[in-house]
Amino acid sequence: MNKKLLGIIDATNYHEDLQELLTHRSMAALPFGGRYRIIDFVLSNMVNSGMNSVAIFPKLQYRSLMDHLGSGKNWGLNRKRDGLFFFPCPQCEYDHKRIGSFHHFAANLDFFHRSTQEYSLITNCFTVFNMDFRPLLEWHIQSGCDITTVHDKNGKALDIYLVKTSLLMELVQTRNETRYTCMEDVVNDPDPLFVTCHYKYNGYAEVVDSIQSYFKTSMDLLKPAIWTRLFLKDWPILTKVKDEPPAKYTRESTVQNSMVANGCTINGNVENSIISRGVQIGKGAVIRNCIIMQKCQIGENSLLDSVILDKDVKIEAGTVLTGTPRFPYVVPKGRVQGALMKS
C-alpha cells in the first residue's frame, strides 16, 4: 500500500511573527533542534511511512531549502523512479498563511498527471511531530470520506489533508468555478461539496508559527518525555548530514539539561539550551535558556539568557544579552554583537 500515497509539502508559508528568522530563508528551512530544518520532520515522516514520491512546493527564498534538500539523498529520495521533486512557481502569488495553493499546483499539473499514487497527502512544513501516515491512509480508505483532515489531541487542525489524487486534480482544475483557492477553503465551505472527516492524532505535534511557539517547542526538546518520543531509533528524523567531529567539552565546561550537536567546542557554562552544530562557547560564558544556531561564536565571559542566536552570529567577550521566554532576544544571522551594543 505504501506506493499509493503521494507526498505534497507546501513550503510557501510565511509567518510574520517569525520574520526575524526568515529574512534569509523560507519557513521550511528554519533551523530547529540543533541540527534539523523544520521540514525534516514531515519529510522524514513521509519517508518512514514508506512514501516514495514527495513534491515540495517552495516559494522564495528557497536557496537555503534547496541547499538543504539537495537530491534528497539524505532521505533516500534520490531515486530513478519517483523520489524528490521541487516545484518553484515564480509567477504564483499566495496567501502565505494558507497551505496547498491550487494555483501553485495548477502550474505543475503535469506532475499530478504523471504520478501513479492513488492518494495524496498535503501537508505544511512547520509541524514538529513524529507521525506514521500509514494508519491515517488506512483510516481514510475505510471511512469512505472524500477528504480527511488531521487534528491534534486537543482538536486543533494541523493543516494536513488526505485526498484522492484524482479529486485533488479536479479541485485544482475547477478552482475558477468553485472559487476554492486551497484545501482549507474546501473543508471550511459552509455549504460543502465534499465529505470531510477528522482524524485525531494523539502523539506529540506542535505547530511552529511564531517566535514564542518556536522557542517553546525547542525547549520542549529538553524534556526527556518529549525527545524520547520524537527521536526514535527505528523512526529517525533524517536531515542533511555534515562531517562534524564529536562535540568537545573542556575542563572548564559545565553543561546541564541541554541538547548539543556535533562540531561544538564548549568551554563555558550551558543550561537549558539547544546548541547547534559547530558552535564555539568561550570560557566563563553563561548560556541559559537559549537557542544557539549553527556556527555561532560566543566570546568569553558573556552572559546570554533567553536568547535566540541565528546562524553565524559572533558574540564578543563580555556581552550581556537577555530576553524572556515570552519575548526571547533574537540576534539575526551573521550579526556581530559587541558588549556595548545593547544595554
Added chain:
Amino acid sequence: MVKKKCVAMLLAGGKGSRLNSLTKEIAKPAVPFGGKYRIIDFTLSNCTNSGIDTVGVLTQYQPLLLNSYIGIGSAWDLDRRDGGVTVLPPYSESQEVRWYTGTASAVYQNLTYLKQYQPEYVLILSGDHIYKMNYEEMLEYHIEKKADATISVIEVPWSEASRFGILDTNEEKRIVDFEEKPNSPKNNLASMGIYIFSWNTLKEYLEMDARNPRSSHDFGKDVIPLLLEEKKKLSAYPFKGYWKDVGTVQSLWEANMDLLNEECELNIFDYDWKIYSVNPNQPPQYISQEAKVKESLINEGCSIEGEVEKSVLFQGVTIGRGTRIKESVIMSDAVVGQNVFIEKAIVACNVTVPDGMIIRPVDDEVILVTKELISGLYPTF
C-alpha cells in the same frame, strides 16, 4: 577509461589480531576511533583532501562491514564518474583462487585495475594508521627527487625503533639501507608504510617479485630490499606530525585519549582538512540536569545522566544516573546502567553494562569490555 596521474592502492585487509575481540568480526581498518570514525576514514579523507580521486581498497580479512561501510565511497566524496573507490577483494582465476599473501601480492594481483587508468604514479597506503597527510606534497617531492620510489618516514623514539622498518638515508634523503624490525637499529627513521612508485618501476618489480618463490611478497620485506639491491633511486619523504599505528587495545585507548589532549597535533576540528566518515543521522546529544561532562568528546545520539570525564563516547551511547565514566572509550550504542563506575576501559559496541558494575584497571592495563566479558560475570543478565 580516463587516464589518471596518480592512483592510490589502500591495503585494508589487516587482521589486527592484537586488538583481541575488537577485530574478531571486523578488519582492523574498520575499528571505531575518536567518537565517530573508523580508522580507515583518516586515509580515505587524506586521499580526498589531497586531490586523489581514484582509490582501490584491497580487502580480505572479515570484509563484510568494511565493504558496506565504504559502499560507493560517497562519504569521502569518492563516488566519482571517473575513478572513485573500487573495493578489490581476492578473486579466483582460471587455475586457482589466489589469496593476498602479502602487501605486494595484493597489489600485484590488481595490476589490471591499475592498468585501466594508465597512471604515472601509484600511491600505496595502509588503512591501519591514524594521521593526516597531504599525499600531493609527497608526490611533488617524489617527482622533484626523480625517484623510482619514495617512502614516507617519521622519526620514532630510539627505544621503539626495533618495532619498525628502519631506513638509513644519505644527505639528499636518498635511502641507502632498509631493515625490517632490526634488533640493533642504526637509525630512528621509520617507514610509515606509505609508498609512491613510478608506474613502470612498480609494474616491473611486482612482476619480478611474483616470480620469486622465496619471496613473502611484502613491500617492506621483499620489494623495497630488491629495489635497493638493484640500485634504484629510493627517496625518503620526511613526515612531521601525528601518526599512530593502533595495533593493540592499549594503543587504541591511548590514541583516543590523545584527542582529548589540547597539545595533540591531530586536530579533528580542522575545517581545511576534514575527516569524513559515514554519518549515522542521530539526534543531538542530551545532557541531563544531573549530568557532568568534562574534557570529553561526545557524539550525536548520546544520552547522558551520569558523570563523564576525560572520555570519548560514540554515537547512541546511554549513560545512566549515578554512573561515573573516567578515561574511557565507550563505543556506539553501548548502554551503561546506573551507578556504574568505569575507569580506563574500552566498552565495545552494543554492550550493556549492568547497574552497579565496577570496572577498573588492574596493573594499569586498559580493559576491553565486551558482551562475553559481561555475560561471563553476570550469567543471568
